[in-house]
Amino acid sequence: MNGAIAGGVDALFNKENFFTGMYRGAIFGAATAGIVSGISWVVNKLSNSYQYRISEMLVSDDNTLNGTTKAEFNINTVKDVANTPRYKNQFIDGSWQIVDETSDLSKNLISNGYTFDSSSGLLDGPRGQAWGVTESLTHKGKLVWQRIWLPKGTFVSLEQLDLTMGHEIFHSILNNAYLFDQYTLDGVNKKHFVHEHFTAKWEQAYVKFRNWTKLNLNVMNLDDAVLNDVGMKGLINKITPIFNNYIKSTLK
Missing domain, CATH: 1.10.8 (Helicase, Ruva Protein; domain 3)
Structure with a gap:
């Protein structure tokens, strides 16, 4: 043993x-x-007794950034954003990892179909391209560790990096609360995830609060499909107060 x-x-x-x-x-x-x-x-x-999970911020549209702030591709840039008052001490039991080649990824991510796309600078996965990925490992329902992976393309601007980090931090907060992601299927068997409903709501509120609406950042579309699934009501009710607290702590 x-x-x-x-x-x-x-x-x-x-x-x-x-x-x-x-x-x-x-x-x-x-x-x-x-x-x-x-x-x-x-x-x-x-x-x-162990369970491995992956959450991600998918690329939902093309964006042509205007008037954004340059971001240097290094871990210090990530730490500077993470240590701002809105995010400081929010990401618990985890580490940040930056990526500019597939070999930088964990073998678990690679075995699950994730690669680094050198042309876009983003991560390619089973569901498409991603700005960031959170992977976690739990033992008997308790979090053992988690990592947030940020590819080089996410550093296209400081604002996009900030938005992606905030998205992934919220995944990590829910993981810490043992409120792991679940999904519902629609009529054409498309998956709609509970976490992504809340991260989309946060992204839209955050971009508006930071006056970034004219920067044409990549913001997820709000997906309300999970609200129609009565089986998700319990999880949604538990996430809602945590989401409200996250809104209060980041929109300041």
Whole structure:
């Protein structure tokens, strides 16, 4: 057990697959202890109690930025935005990662179909291009770690970077509250996500508050489809007060 856990953690720090690391660690731990049976059972028990999740800010339209502020592509730019009063201490149990090639991504993201598109500077994923991605790992419903990935193309302007970071931070806040994203299907089996309903509402309010409406930033379209699903009512009711607090803390 100790070998499996240590192996999994070591794999995370080396951007390797968590469960592969667990298995490798379990084998090593069992070998040194002289125990060779039950390895698969142990790893399966541990693996089944972990859950990996991905949230993202999708590119919803083309934008031609006008009058925006230049943003330098480096982690210090990210830290400067993260340490502003609106976002400071909001992103908990996580780290920022910048991306300018696919190899910068975690192996979990790559295995889930994410790559860096050098022509646009954005991330390509199963649902299309993304300005930013939040990945998280939970154990028995509790958050173990999370990362926010920001590709080079998001640094097209300081305003777009700020908007993307605010979007992803809200995903992380809901993850910390164990209010993980769920989706409903419409008549043509298109997925509509609860988190994205709220992040779109925040983006629109934030852009208006910062007087960025003329900058033609990439803002998500408001999707109200989840409001029509009675099965989502409980989750929506729990997210609403958190959303209201986030609005108050960022619109100042």
